[in-house]
Amino acid sequence: MNFCSECGSKVVEKIPAGDNRRRFVCDACDFIHYQNPRTVVGCLPVSGDKVLLCRRAIEPRLGYWTVPAGFMENGETMLEGALRETQEEAAATVKDETLYRLFDIPHINQVYVFFRGELDGDYGVGPESLESRLFSEDEIPWSELAFPIVTDILLEYFEDRKTGEFPIRVTKPGPQWAKDVGYFRKEEN
Amino acid sequence: MNFCSECGSKVVEKIPAGDNRRRFVCDACDFIHYQNPRTVVGCLPVSGDKVLLCRRAIEPRLGYWTVPAGFMENGETMLEGALRETQEEAAATVKDETLYRLFDIPHINQVYVFFRGELDGDYGVGPESLESRLFSEDEIPWSELAFPIVTDILLEYFEDRKTGEFPIRVTKPGPQWAKDVGYFRKEEN
Ligand SMILES: [Zn+2]
Ligand SMILES: [Zn+2]
Numbered sequence: 001m002n003f004c005s006e007c008g009s010k011v012v013e014k015i016p017a018g019d020n021r022r023r024f025v026c027d028a029c030d031f032i033h034y035q036n037p038r039t040v041v042g043c044l045p046v047s048g049d050k051v052l053l054c055r056r057a058i059e060p061r062l063g064y065w066t067v068p069a070g071f072m073e074n075g076e077t078m079l080e081g082a083l084r085e086t087q088e089e090a091a092a093t094v095k096d097e098t099l100y101r102l103f104d105i106p107h108i109n110q111v112y113v114f115f116r117g118e119l120d121g122d123y124g125v126g127p128e129s130l131e132s133r134l135f136s137e138d139e140i141p142w143s144e145l146a147f148p149i150v151t152d153i154l155l156e157y158f159e160d161r162k163t164g165e166f167p168i169r170v171t172k173p174g175p176q177w178a179k180d181v182g183y184f185r186k187e188e189n
Numbered sequence: 190m191n192f193c194s195e196c197g198s199k200v201v202e203k204i205p206a207g208d209n210r211r212r213f214v215c216d217a218c219d220f221i222h223y224q225n226p227r228t229v230v231g232c233l234p235v236s237g238d239k240v241l242l243c244r245r246a247i248e249p250r251l252g253y254w255t256v257p258a259g260f261m262e263n264g265e266t267m268l269e270g271a272l273r274e275t276q277e278e279a280a281a282t283v284k285d286e287t288l289y290r291l292f293d294i295p296h297i298n299q300v301y302v303f304f305r306g307e308l309d310g311d312y313g314v315g316p317e318s319l320e321s322r323l324f325s326e327d328e329i330p331w332s333e334l335a336f337p338i339v340t341d342i343l344l345e346y347f348e349d350r351k352t353g354e355f356p357i358r359v360t361k362p363g364p365q366w367a368k369d370v371g372y373f374r375k376e377e378n
Contacts, residue, residue: 003197005190005222010197018316021262033194037261038225039300072226073210077293078300078359099291099359102302104266111228111267111302113291127207168357170267170288 006031037109041081042069044153045094047119050134051157054089056146057130064146067153068092069112082115090132091124101156102170103149112149116157116166142180148173151180195220226298230270231258233342234283236308239323240346243278245335246319253335256342257281258301271304279321280313290345291359292338301338305346305355331369337362340369 004011004026011024016032024033044067045052053065068089072081079097086092094117103112125132135141137158145151152174160166178184193200193215200213205221213222233256234241242254257278261270268286275281283306292301314321324330326347334340341363349355367373 001194003192003194005192005194005200008192008197008199011194034260035263036227037263039228071223072300074224074226074298075295077295077361078291079293080295099357102267102288104268106264106266106269109263111261113300168288172266 001033001035004029004031005033035109037106037111039072039078040069040110040112041072041078041085042067042112042114043082043086043094043097044100044114044116044157045086045090045092045119045123046116046157047134049161050136050139051154052090052092052119052123052132052134053140053150054126054129054132056128058128061146063130064144065141066146066150067114069114072113078113079115082113087126089126089129091126092122092132093120094118095120098166099168100166101153101168103152104170104172105149106172114149114153143182145177145181148175148177151177190222190224193218193220194222224298226295226300228261228267229258229299229301230261230267230274231256231301231303232271232275232283232286233289233303233305233346234275234279234281234308234312235305235346236323238350239325239328240343241279241281241308241312241321241323242329242339243315243318243321245317247317250335252319253333254330255335255339256303258303261302267302268304271302276315278315278318280315281311281321282309283307284309287355288357289355290342290357292341293359293361294338295361303342332371334366334370337364337366340366 001024007029009026009028011026013022014025015022055065056062068086070085097115097117100116101114123132190213196218198215198217200215202211203214204211244254245251257275259274286304286306289305290303312321
């Protein structure tokens with residue numbers, strides 16, 4: 001951030017009076033430009049013993065498989081956003097939606113909120129996807145998943161299915177994705 | 190938003206190519222200024238059959254009682270933010286924290302994420318509070334609560350205590366607060 005979005009003056013970075021964090025502040029109009037984490041909302045569509053994944057048509061991680069998700073928009077609820085993304089990315093509707101998984105990704109200032117729901121009818125391919133497909137547990141392309149959160153939510157979902165209990169977890173993403181996709185090995189080459 | 194925070198040019202409001210929503214766009218540097226909901230994180234501190242509330246020293250709703258909560262900061266997890274706010278507003282530490290309640294407030298572009306936890310030791314009064322106090326169910330000042338979410342989380346908490354089950358709910362705020370504080374009546378006068 002370089003300029004004040006209110007008055008167009010140059011902003012400076014400093015700790016405002018009564019605060020304890022550095023903010024972008026406009027000395028011309030006194031506006032404090034707070035920056036806060038963004039929320040990504042998504043939904044895991046389930047059909048029988050399978051889950052619906054989409055292969056990404058956009059960067060980052062173009063060509064890799066993911067769960068429908070995207071940035072929450074102003075004016076919508078978390079569930080509305082999750083259902084919108086499911087429609088946009090997988091041309092799919094779900095029913096019996098329920099909250100399932102929250103992730104913290106503090107190093108990129110993001111929060112993820114995932115629901116799960118029963119796939120209701122057909123599915124297709126949205127403009128941000130190359131293809132969509134239902135996968136049973138032994139068909140999941142673990143080394144071709146887009147992000148750590150995708151690995152985590154799928155591992156947990158198939159474990160939870162076995163117990164029939166679906167606790168709502170809140171953690172940072174785990175390390176399994178990096179192992180499965182060979183992320184660290186690739187960085188070292 | 191009037192000016193581009195990147196280059197200082199005037200922004201225009203339009204639907205970018207490939208999008209379906211109006212955004213603030215800078216035609217000079219092509220930056221799209223997305224605006225997204227902000228997340229408020231908080232914690233309900235519990236001690237025996239009582240909960241810890243704070244009386245607000247700041248607007249809005251100065252003088253009314255609330256649960257410790259505030260905007261999540263970049264670089265922190267939801268729980269870290271909730272514990273930070275509990276410390277800042279009630280000078281309190283909690284233990285055995287667990288996710289408890291999510292709210293959608295789409296008309297003001299906010300999401301709330303509340304934990305609950307056992308009050309651990311003393312509590313006090315932070316700079317944004319006039320006082321802090323433990324309340325049992327029959328002591329809650331229902332007509333002096335600051336926001337609809339405070340009424341909802343307290344009503345639910347004391348009901349949940351009776352069953353021993355604490356389901357994690359996600360809804361918009363309910364209508365009870367407005368009745369309790371006489372919000373609509375006041376507007377009509
Ligand atoms: Zn300014
Ligand atoms: Zn610009």
